[in-house]
Amino acid sequence: MEGSDAPYGSVQSFDAGSAGADGGARQALGDDGVVCLRRAFEAPWLSIVEDGIAAALAGASVDLDVVKREGDKGQFSFSSGAWQTVEPFRRFILDSPLADLVWPLLDSSTLALFYDFLLIKEAHSDSALTPWHQDHSYYPLDGTKVINSWVALDHIPLESALRFLSGSHSSSTLYRAVDFDDPSAPYRHARPELSLPSINPDACILATTLEPGDMLVWWSHTLHCAPGNRLDRRRAAFSVNWLGDDVTYNGQPALNTYIDPLLSPGDRVVGDKFPLVRQLDAVNG
Numbered sequence: 001m002e003g004s005d006a007p008y009g010s011v012q013s014f015d016a017g018s019a020g021a022d023g024g025a026r027q028a029l030g031d032d033g034v035v036c037l038r039r040a041f042e043a044p045w046l047s048i049v050e051d052g053i054a055a056a057l058a059g060a061s062v063d064l065d066v067v068k069r070e071g072d073k074g075q076f077s078f079s080s081g082a083w084q085t086v087e088p089f090r091r092f093i094l095d096s097p098l099a100d101l102v103w104p105l106l107d108s109s110t111l112a113l114f115y116d117f118l119l120i121k122e123a124h125s126d127s128a129l130t131p132w133h134q135d136h137s138y139y140p141l142d143g144t145k146v147i148n149s150w151v152a153l154d155h156i157p158l159e160s161a162l163r164f165l166s167g168s169h170s171s172s173t174l175y176r177a178v179d180f181d182d183p184s185a186p187y188r189h190a191r192p193e194l195s196l197p198s199i200n201p202d203a204c205i206l207a208t209t210l211e212p213g214d215m216l217v218w219w220s221h222t223l224h225c226a227p228g229n230r231l232d233r234r235r236a237a238f239s240v241n242w243l244g245d246d247v248t249y250n251g252q253p254a255l256n257t258y259i260d261p262l263l264s265p266g267d268r269v270v271g272d273k274f275p276l277v278r279q280l281d282a283v284n285g
């Protein structure tokens with residue numbers, strides 16, 4: 001384990017390549033709801049992601065948003081579920097060490113790809129903040145084995161780093177989804193019966209500085225947020241979301257990225273859109 005990230009608590013960090021990292025990292029993810037795997041990807045894999053970004057921004061991603069908020073010099077671009085049309089993203093997701101780094105953390109007999117998410121906060125996209133939320137609030141899913149693996153593509157100092165409410169995954173309480181564009185407006189698929197997240201100012205908030213290739217992994221019930229990018233340079237990440245063996249479709253309204261019309265409530269979330277990428281075989285499992 002490494003580092004100190006005052007004034008926040010530190011996200012527990014492990015060297016992705018060191019033998020035995022899995023046990024400690026899994027424990028940290030279980031305790032805190034988030035863990036950091038340092039040096040998870042070397043430059044050649046990051047360069048493949050950059051090829052994917054160039055292709056996505058040039059039109060290969062069918063779900064790309066580019067937003068420039070009033071008063072900001074820089075744009076905020078994000079894209080979801082691009083792996084099916086952006087070949088370098090598909091290669092990174094399916095051929096890099098990613099799946100084998102993530103699977104042991106999920107404690108699941110299977111690993112299915114849910115979707116990828118690209119986030120680019122250009123220099124001085126100051127107001128492109130991400131409000132406190134749980135990823136799970138946006139998903140039409142029951143179950144708890146849903147994780148986000150978020151790979152830093154740039155040096156990310158604390159001031160523009162993600163923040164996590166330590167242990168907030170543990171009760172599996174689901175909070176109401178908030179609208180990222182305007183957190184004071186209702187999100188279109190929000191469930192009004194759920195409470196909005198509210199963060200105690202004395203709570204233990206975890207954060208850490210990242211280098212390109214470091215990867216944060218968190219549960220879909222972990223509350224987190226991020227500031228806008230006030231830096232003079234890009235702050236980008238490519239994240240991939242994964243499903244384990246206790247996840248089923250529940251039919252709640254959600255964005256197309258998270259829905260497969262072939263699924264019915266109660267179904268396992270696996271198919272062409274959400275492919276199974278790892279499975280324990282019956283003999284060794």
Ligand SMILES: O=C(O)CCC(=O)C(=O)O
Binds near residue numbers: 148
């Ligand atoms: O990187 C960010 O600014 C926000 C990422 C995030 O909250 C997410 O992917 O769920």
